[in-house]
Amino acid sequence: MHFALCIEERDMWYIVSIILGAIVGSFLNVCIYRLPKEESIIWPGSHCPQCKKPIKVYDNIPLISYLLLKGRCRYCRKSISYQYPLVEGITALSSLFLLMRFGPSLSYLIYFVSVASLMVITVIDLQHQIIPDVISLPGIGIGLLASLVIPQITFFDSLKGVLLGGGSLFIVGTLYQWLFKREGMGGGDVKLLAMIGAFLGWKAVILTILLSSLVGSISGIMIMILKGKDFKYAIPFGPFLSLGAVIALFYGESLIKWYLYWNR
């Protein structure tokens, strides 16, 4: 009890953000597993993917249950993918970093929604090479509406972000298809970048394109060297766009200032 009284309000918010992040991360795992199968994300409750037994509430505590069960199902003892605690942990940390950046505010909640969506898109794109419209399309709408109520971005910034994000990748994709006679940029990437533009604005879209192309091409070359795949080996681009967007969200202003400083 004494501890609870000593704890500062700021620390309390940090703890709340980590717990909220882990719980949301647990829900994101459900989305990652069910959305590609077009199953309901609400019903039925969680069950073991191997033996199909329903998972009890006390075995479904984010991060903690995985540790207590040593990464195995209580019933069939088959191992549970490390992806579950990984997603929960990254989501919990994202929630903490966003709270440290934006404080306990509406901006924190909105950016947390956008980062959580990017998290689901990243894992689904890595596993299935698709970016579900059920996340990116509502995301565009939510981002546009959010710009009306948070101080970080204006509605026109957000709208320009959607047009620039959707438009630029669409043009690149069409050119690529015309030049090489095959699809390079999926329609899912176009909608994803439009969503990123809605949440973060048009400047962040430019930064996201630069950062994701840079990291994407370095990773692509490394994969080709390591695995000996040729240039036609398609690497999903969604995870790179998502990573670029998160860097733009946290460091965008510093990066733009730094760039302008060196190009006076």
Ligand SMILES: [Zn+2]
């Ligand atoms: Zn099981």
